[in-house]
Amino acid sequence: MTTREEQLCVLEEVAAIAAKWRDRPDMLIPVLHEVQTIAGNCIPKEVAMTVAREMRIPLAQIYSAATFYSFFSLEKRGKVLIRLCRTAPCHVKGTKETLSAFEQALGIKAGETTPDGLFTLEICECIGACDVSPAALVDDTVYGHLTPDKVRELVASLQETEGSR
Ligand code: FES
Structure with missing residues (x-):
């Protein structure tokens, strides 16, 4: 607000x-x-x-x-909320590498919001997309089979979309 x-x-x-x-x-x-x-x-x-x-x-x-419920927050978050699953099925498929890629691409650590207020990166438990693990939710959209390359592409695309609004 x-x-x-x-x-x-x-x-x-x-x-x-x-x-x-x-x-x-x-x-x-x-x-x-x-x-x-x-x-x-x-x-x-x-x-x-x-x-x-x-x-x-x-x-x-x-x-x-x-x-x-970790899905809710009393603190202000970014306009776009990225939530990366860390539950076992995703963890064994590469949550750690995926998280590093998100952190590098966004320039923040998990639990933080970018200085421009656009993105918040969070870690969460299972989001019900185990069949496409490792998975993340960007607002209400699921992104699965994530790799560091896919994360970089996703973040670039989100930055372009949000930057043009
Ligand atoms: S364990 Fe990651 S989506 Fe279910």
Whole structure:
């Protein structure tokens, strides 16, 4: 969120989504997933408070879910979220080399965001793409059979796409 108007706009959207599931705590995870996307890959305090108010769920429960699942983040992340799987099937097929390639291509370490705010690189557990391991998620898109060369091509293509926006 950059300006106050944009922030209010996002909060209105968040409120509308959360209000659809008032008194439905079982829908908290899908709601958090949706609002996190709208809020820029994170769940800032104002967003968590809006969800709590509209769903009529204690704020502590929102934070509990948001901190338990690694898919959620309370911290600001880059515009594009790259999540590399490190679970065994991917690990044995080359997560380590793939991670090094991502780190070199982006100029950051896992857990960091590029200085321009475009990319965040994270390590995660299985993303359900074991058949194409080693695999990564770029936002909601799966990239599989990754090699250092493929990673360099992918990052170059993402940089070109994001740079032209
Ligand atoms: S183990 Fe990596 S996607 Fe399942």
